[in-house]
Each structure stands twice: as structure tokens, then as C-alpha cells.
Amino acid sequence: MHPTITKVTERIARRSRETRQDYLGRIRRVADRNPTRGRISCGNLAHAFAAAGEDKPALKALRRPNLGIVTAYNDMLSAHQPLEKFPALIKLAARSQGCTAQVAGGVPAMCDGVTQGQPGMQLSLFSRDVIAQATAIALSHNVFDAALLLGVCDKIVPGLLIGALSFGHLPVIMVPAGPMPSGLPNEEKARVRRAHAEGKASREALLEAEAQSYHAPGTCTFYGTANSNQMLMEVMGLHLPGSAFVNPNTPLREQLTLAAGARACQITAQGREYTPLGETIDEKAIVNALVGLAATGGSTNHAIHLVAIARAAGLIIDWNDLDEVSRATPLLTRLYPNGSADVNHFHAAGGMGLVIRELLSAGLLHPDIRTVHGGDLRAQAREPVLDNDRLTWRSPRRQSADESIVRGCSRPFAPEGGIRLVSGNLGRAIVKISAVRPEHRRIEAPARIFDKQEALLQAFRDNELEGDFVAVLRGQGPRANGMPELHKLTPTLQVLQDRGQRVALLTDGRMSGASGSVLAAIHLVPEAAAEGMIARLVDGDTLIIDADAGRLGCAVDSDTLRRRPLNPPELASEHRGCGRELFAPMRAGVGDAESGASPWSENA
Structure with missing residues (x-):
């Protein structure tokens, strides 16, 4: 072994x-x-x-x-x-x-x-x-x-x-x-999604591409x-x-x-x-x-x-x-x-x-x-x-029928696997690197703070997301609102990266299993709703995410961060409607992401 x-x-x-x-x-x-x-x-x-x-x-x-x-x-x-x-x-x-x-x-x-x-x-x-x-x-x-x-x-x-x-x-x-x-090739589906995010493809074209993919x-x-x-x-x-x-x-x-x-x-x-x-x-x-x-x-x-x-x-x-x-x-x-x-x-x-x-x-x-x-x-x-x-x-094939898809251990696509832990003065988070190019696995850039997905998307539509930045989306952890996936952000962030901007995401929420090529530090613990440091960040704070070195941090020193007032997101509107009110006991008792985000005390 x-x-x-x-x-x-x-x-x-x-x-x-x-x-x-x-x-x-x-x-x-x-x-x-x-x-x-x-x-x-x-x-x-x-x-x-x-x-x-x-x-x-x-x-x-x-x-x-x-x-x-x-x-x-x-x-x-x-x-x-x-x-x-x-x-x-x-x-x-x-x-x-x-x-x-x-x-x-x-x-x-x-x-x-x-x-x-x-x-x-x-x-x-x-x-x-x-x-x-x-x-x-x-x-x-x-x-x-x-x-x-x-x-x-x-x-x-x-x-x-x-x-x-x-x-x-x-x-x-x-x-x-x-x-x-197999349906519409994945690269074509992703292309249409990016085009729609930029306003270059209609809703009808997007729906047709999705329907050909999930068919x-x-x-x-x-x-x-x-x-x-x-x-x-x-x-x-x-x-x-x-x-x-x-x-x-x-x-x-x-x-x-x-x-x-x-x-x-x-x-x-x-x-x-x-x-x-x-x-x-x-x-x-x-x-x-x-x-x-x-x-x-x-x-x-x-x-x-x-x-x-x-x-x-x-x-x-x-x-x-x-x-x-x-x-x-x-x-x-x-x-x-x-x-x-x-x-x-x-x-x-x-x-x-x-x-x-x-x-x-x-x-x-x-x-x-x-x-x-x-x-x-x-x-x-x-x-x-x-x-x-x-x-x-x-018995399985002696060797891969297509080495652009699957390979043996003697000639892997990368010497290390696809998931990293990053940690530092903001806490601990997970990064998926298998779809992120090496040149995009480290970023040092100012924070842009958002409390809702829609706020980030609106800022994109209003052409307010210029230059290099780390989008900080907080109030998305299990205690806050059940930790929804944030895959809706993927096409938008990929568009910005394709334009030549250096961008990344930091969140106490989740991304989809289909997370794409943008660096994303996710599942951050402690979350904002548990008084995590992410709730003390402000626009312009310099953030560092380095997936290869396993580093996650803010250039502001930890003592200064702790002295800042908490600025937790408003969550009341997130707790009612579509059955969400029925899950209040789960939100109240849930453990953090690293302990499995379980609502049972012995598992938390």
C-alpha cells in the first residue's frame, strides 16, 4: 500500500x-x-x-x-x-x-x-x-x-x-x-451558457441547448x-x-x-x-x-x-x-x-x-x-x-481506449488529485482544482462582498465587475440558509475569466458537482452565520487563495479582523416560502460543513 x-x-x-x-x-x-x-x-x-x-x-x-x-x-x-x-x-x-x-x-x-x-x-x-x-x-x-x-x-x-x-x-x-x-456535447452546452450570460444568446437558444443535453x-x-x-x-x-x-x-x-x-x-x-x-x-x-x-x-x-x-x-x-x-x-x-x-x-x-x-x-x-x-x-x-x-x-480493458478521457497511473493527467484543503486566518475551505488551469490556481486580489447570488449577477449585468477581484458570497452556509449550490454563478465568472480578468469565488456555500474552471474556495468554516471571519470582510480587503500551497487568507491581520464588527447578511427573507419555514429546526441544529453539515448532534 x-x-x-x-x-x-x-x-x-x-x-x-x-x-x-x-x-x-x-x-x-x-x-x-x-x-x-x-x-x-x-x-x-x-x-x-x-x-x-x-x-x-x-x-x-x-x-x-x-x-x-x-x-x-x-x-x-x-x-x-x-x-x-x-x-x-x-x-x-x-x-x-x-x-x-x-x-x-x-x-x-x-x-x-x-x-x-x-x-x-x-x-x-x-x-x-x-x-x-x-x-x-x-x-x-x-x-x-x-x-x-x-x-x-x-x-x-x-x-x-x-x-x-x-x-x-x-x-x-x-x-x-x-x-x-449522450446528448449535446458538453463544450457546446457550456458555450451557449456563456453566450446567454453575456446577452449574446436568447433564452430560446439556451433552452434548446439545455433540452438537447438533458433529453x-x-x-x-x-x-x-x-x-x-x-x-x-x-x-x-x-x-x-x-x-x-x-x-x-x-x-x-x-x-x-x-x-x-x-x-x-x-x-x-x-x-x-x-x-x-x-x-x-x-x-x-x-x-x-x-x-x-x-x-x-x-x-x-x-x-x-x-x-x-x-x-x-x-x-x-x-x-x-x-x-x-x-x-x-x-x-x-x-x-x-x-x-x-x-x-x-x-x-x-x-x-x-x-x-x-x-x-x-x-x-x-x-x-x-x-x-x-x-x-x-x-x-x-x-x-x-x-x-x-x-x-x-x-476483465477490464488492458489499456484505455481513449487516453484523452482516462489513463493509467504511469501517465496520469496530473500527479495529484482534484481536491484541496485551503486554510488560514479566514478558516478552512475546499477547492476543486481538476478543472482549474495551473495559472488560475492562485489569486491575490481585492474582495467584492455580496450577500446574495442575484446581487453578484446584477453587478455583472451593470458592468460593475471590472479588474481582478475575489467575489465573496456569504450567508450561504448550512446554518444560514441550508447551504444551496451556487452553480448559477459559474457561467458569469467564466465569462469574466475568459475576458482576461483574474477572478475567484470565496463562499461559505457550495458549488455544483459540475463546478467549472474558475478558482472557488467553498464550504468555508466557520460560516458567516456562526460568526466566521467572512462576516467581518469589507470591500477592498486583499484576499489570497492559493490552492497549490493550501493557503486561504486576508492581508488584514487576524487581531484587526477580530476587532471589526460582525456584518452578517440579512437572512429573514431566506427562511420563508417554498417550504423553507419547515426547516428552521434543521438550520438551528446543523453542524458545520467539515463535520458533514448534519442536523443530528452526534454527527455534528
């Missing part, structure tokens, strides 16, 4: 010894070699199988496992629309093994693509924790011996996992739906948070091998879904291959996730979500762990926004099988993790195929 990976893994294990032991003790106490539903009363059980139809005799007999399906299906969200058919397939697969399956419950699944820049985006991060709670409610009926979690997108997969980890004695398989076929059932094809989720499930061993990027509504996707249902029957406590989720997600699996995120230039949102997932499993990680892993891990992919290719091109060029094999060969991934398919991580590095309608797996 690479010494840095070993060091970080051992540090996490030491740091987490007490919390991990407590977690494992809790889940082991409830594990049972008999079907779980046998513990409940006859009246309880009768309610549980009253509507089970042909499965009622098997459920009543108390002899074979029963699978719980938790689904994030809705037909507005393109990535989740294909999930409509999955429960029926899983039930067929379960019956083929002599088992049963029931839809345990549904969870909400909002689309960040629909809510970007809108009031609803302020519910996005907290939706992760609502999903976790909904997953726990679904599984709380206590009649299931394993679970299949149907979800794909941004907060949904982390939320499903966090909820399921409260039932860590259950085996869990993640079941994705796959990406939509069919399946996940959006750029490498944002949704597809980073799928990468993580592969390197953590929670998918059947190679499941991540197979298109929906294809024979191969149908066979993978059937296989997931059948495999879940085989890994319950009633069989010989018991694989509980809580013991599958250990410190090695979490470090594998950090490595995968760095190697592929994945979404910065996982600097928050992975912390929350780990803590749900009794493991404590922080941004130092992520930074050290990223600096030890080469960048192996160029996927939009860190390139022009999409995940379909990536999958065709070698995909996750190639990436996992390369990282294993370099000693950067732990091979000896438990996986839902029964082998170690080496067996995850396989590609699913159909052989006369029979699902089988083959």
Missing part, C-alpha cells in the same frame, strides 16, 4: 476507535440468524403481509429471507424515472431464490438541476437528512433481512446510505439506473455529484461490479437489477455469506472513497457527504484526510467539467474497471474490503456483459 494511504487509514481507525466500537456493538446486538420478521407479534406480522398476494405463504412461513426495497422513484427526475420498473424485477429475482421482497418505503428525491438558483435549492442539502430519516422509517418495520436501495442522484445516495447505516446489521446493495445516452431517462451525463455517487459505490464495493454507468432501459441494465435482487438473498444472516452494511463500510472503504474522489476529479459535495456517511458508521474523518489522500493520488480522468467527455465516453474507454485496477496496482486502494458480490475489490474491477442473454463479467 502507498504509505500515505496506510497512514491516513490508520489515523482514521485510531481517531474512531471508541465511536466505531460503539457502532459495531449496536448493530451486532440486533443481528439474528433467523428471519427478522419472526421476532414480531402475530398481529404485527399479519399487517406486514396482508397485501403480499402470492408471497403471503412464504412470508407467513418464517423460513426464507425477505428483502426490503427503499426507492427514490419519481418520474420528474430523469435519473430516477427508470426505477419505476425495478421493484417488480427485484421481486422476480427474490422468488427465483425462494425468497420474497417488498417495497419498504419511498424517499423524496429532488433535482438540483431544476432548483439551481431557485428558493427550493435551500432545501437540497437538508433533503439528504430527510432521505436518511425516510429510509430509517421504511426499515423500522423490522421485517427485512436485507435491503436494496434504489437511488442515483446528488443527496439521495448519501441519504439512503446514512439511513441504512442505522440498520447496519442488514446487508445492503445499491441499485443504480445508469446515465442517459432522456437516466442520469445527467456530466461528471457531477450524481455520477460521483456511482463511482463511490463501486470503489466501496456496494454495487455489483460495473453497475455504475450502464444505460437505463437496456437488457444489460435489466439483468444487473435482477442479479442485485438475487444476490441480496444470498448475503443475509440466514446464509453462508452474511455481509452486513455496517461492517462493509469500514475505514478502508471510506479511504477508498476518498481516493476514488481524488483520482477522478469528483464532486466537491462529497467533502461533506463522505464525512456524514462515515460518521453514521462510527468513523471520524476530516478535510485533512481528504487533502492528504488527494495529494498522494494521481488524476486519471478528464470528464466534464474537467474535460469535454461524458460518463458514457468514460465507460466506453475503460470506465470504473480500468480506474479501480490502476489504483489497486499503485497501492492506492485497499483491495481487502468486503463487497456485496463476495470477492474483494480486485473482483470489482470487472465489466458486466451479456453472453446470449446471460449476465457475466469480464
Whole structure:
């Protein structure tokens, strides 16, 4: 193993010894070699199988496992629309093994693509924790011996996992739906967005470009948070091998879904291959996730979500762990926004099988993790195929089919991974560098202070954003307004950079997983609403962001900054309407971004 990976893994294990032991003790106490539903009363059980139809005799007999399906299906969200058919397939697969399956419950699944820049985006991060709670409610009926979690997108997969980890004695398989076929090339979509930001393309032209990009059932094809989720499930061993990027509504996707249902029957406590989720997600699996995120230039949102997932499993990680892993891990992919290719091109060029094999060969991934398919991580590095309608797996390509998209560790795109920690007298923040050119990774420029996205955009429209500057957008943290993504700013800032200005963003909010080529220090802690130094900055303060050196600071000395009065943004208008008033308890109790932005005190 690479010494840095070993060091970080051992540090996490030491740091987490007490919390991990407590977690494992809790889940082991409830594990049972008999079907779980046998513990409940006859009246309880009768309610549980009253509507089970042909499965009622098997459920009543108390002899074979029963699978719980938790689904994030809705037909507005393109990535989740294909999930409509999955429960029926899983039930067929379960019956083929002599088992049963029931839809345990549904969870909400909002689309960040629909809510970007809108009031609803302020519910996005907290939706992760609502999903976790909904997953726990679904599984709380206590009649299931394993679970299949149907979800794909941004907060949904982390939320499903966090909820399921409260039932860590259950085996869990993640079941994705796959990406939509490729549409309008990403570079063309980005060009039209920039043109519209400058007033050079009409709304009609912009809508047509967007409609050609997002055009069919399946996940959006750029490498944002949704597809980073799928990468993580592969390197953590929670998918059947190679499941991540197979298109929906294809024979191969149908066979993978059937296989997931059948495999879940085989890994319950009633069989010989018991694989509980809580013991599958250990410190090695979490470090594998950090490595995968760095190697592929994945979404910065996982600097928050992975912390929350780990803590749900009794493991404590922080941004130092992520930074050290990223600096030890080469960048192996160029996927939009860190390139022009999409995940379909990536999958065709070698995909996750190639990436996992390369990282294993370099000693950067732990091979000896438990996986839902029964082998170690080496067996995850396989590609699913159909052989006369029979699902089988083959070894990944020996070398990339397109080295402009994915490469091996011997010739990476960059010697270090895609995410950095920056820190200094303003606090700690995350920077995604994989899409930022080296010459743009450092800036020293005056601050321009904004409290709302729209104020920055209006200043652009009024031609007030001249010269070099760092746009400071504060009051966007989890305690302030739920920490919305600020992707709406990306085209505007890219236009300014393309004009030759040196610009950057500093915020206590988030950017999208599709963050672009402008330097952005995000997730700043402490946030403005927690009396962070960002609330003491004024226009004209000289700010320094240096992603390579890991530096974030203000030229004003710290003592002077502390003596300045706080100038927090006005937030009352941000807390009502579009359901935001219902989330006041979450805003009041939420932890900071580096602790996972969780509203539960033990995770904060």
C-alpha cells in the first residue's frame, strides 16, 4: 500500500476507535440468524403481509429471507424515472431464490438541476437528512433481512446510505439506473451558457441547448455529484461490479437489477455469506472513497457527504484526510467539467474497471474490503456483459481506449488529485482544482462582498465587475440558509475569466458537482452565520487563495479582523416560502460543513 494511504487509514481507525466500537456493538446486538420478521407479534406480522398476494405463504412461513426495497422513484427526475420498473424485477429475482421482497418505503428525491438558483435549492442539502430519516422509517418495520436501495442522484445516495447505516446489521446493495445516452456535447452546452450570460444568446437558444443535453431517462451525463455517487459505490464495493454507468432501459441494465435482487438473498444472516452494511463500510472503504474522489476529479459535495456517511458508521474523518489522500493520488480522468467527455465516453474507454485496477496496482486502494458480490475489490474491477442473454463479467480493458478521457497511473493527467484543503486566518475551505488551469490556481486580489447570488449577477449585468477581484458570497452556509449550490454563478465568472480578468469565488456555500474552471474556495468554516471571519470582510480587503500551497487568507491581520464588527447578511427573507419555514429546526441544529453539515448532534 502507498504509505500515505496506510497512514491516513490508520489515523482514521485510531481517531474512531471508541465511536466505531460503539457502532459495531449496536448493530451486532440486533443481528439474528433467523428471519427478522419472526421476532414480531402475530398481529404485527399479519399487517406486514396482508397485501403480499402470492408471497403471503412464504412470508407467513418464517423460513426464507425477505428483502426490503427503499426507492427514490419519481418520474420528474430523469435519473430516477427508470426505477419505476425495478421493484417488480427485484421481486422476480427474490422468488427465483425462494425468497420474497417488498417495497419498504419511498424517499423524496429532488433535482438540483431544476432548483439551481431557485428558493427550493435551500432545501437540497437538508433533503439528504430527510432521505436518511425516510429510509430509517421504511426499515423500522423490522421485517427485512436485507435491503436494496434504489437511488442515483446528488443527496439521495448519501441519504439512503446514512439511513441504512442505522440498520447496519442488514446487508445492503445499491441499485443504480445508469446515465442517459449522450446528448449535446458538453463544450457546446457550456458555450451557449456563456453566450446567454453575456446577452449574446436568447433564452430560446439556451433552452434548446439545455433540452438537447438533458433529453432522456437516466442520469445527467456530466461528471457531477450524481455520477460521483456511482463511482463511490463501486470503489466501496456496494454495487455489483460495473453497475455504475450502464444505460437505463437496456437488457444489460435489466439483468444487473435482477442479479442485485438475487444476490441480496444470498448475503443475509440466514446464509453462508452474511455481509452486513455496517461492517462493509469500514475505514478502508471510506479511504477508498476518498481516493476514488481524488483520482477522478469528483464532486466537491462529497467533502461533506463522505464525512456524514462515515460518521453514521462510527468513523471520524476530516478535510485533512481528504487533502492528504488527494495529494498522494494521481488524476486519471478528464470528464466534464474537467474535460469535454461524458460518463458514457468514460465507460466506453475503460470506465470504473480500468480506474479501480490502476489504483489497486499503485497501492492506492485497499483491495481487502468486503463487497456485496463476495470477492474483494480486485473482483470489482470487472465489466458486466451479456453472453446470449446471460449476465457475466469480464476483465477490464488492458489499456484505455481513449487516453484523452482516462489513463493509467504511469501517465496520469496530473500527479495529484482534484481536491484541496485551503486554510488560514479566514478558516478552512475546499477547492476543486481538476478543472482549474495551473495559472488560475492562485489569486491575490481585492474582495467584492455580496450577500446574495442575484446581487453578484446584477453587478455583472451593470458592468460593475471590472479588474481582478475575489467575489465573496456569504450567508450561504448550512446554518444560514441550508447551504444551496451556487452553480448559477459559474457561467458569469467564466465569462469574466475568459475576458482576461483574474477572478475567484470565496463562499461559505457550495458549488455544483459540475463546478467549472474558475478558482472557488467553498464550504468555508466557520460560516458567516456562526460568526466566521467572512462576516467581518469589507470591500477592498486583499484576499489570497492559493490552492497549490493550501493557503486561504486576508492581508488584514487576524487581531484587526477580530476587532471589526460582525456584518452578517440579512437572512429573514431566506427562511420563508417554498417550504423553507419547515426547516428552521434543521438550520438551528446543523453542524458545520467539515463535520458533514448534519442536523443530528452526534454527527455534528
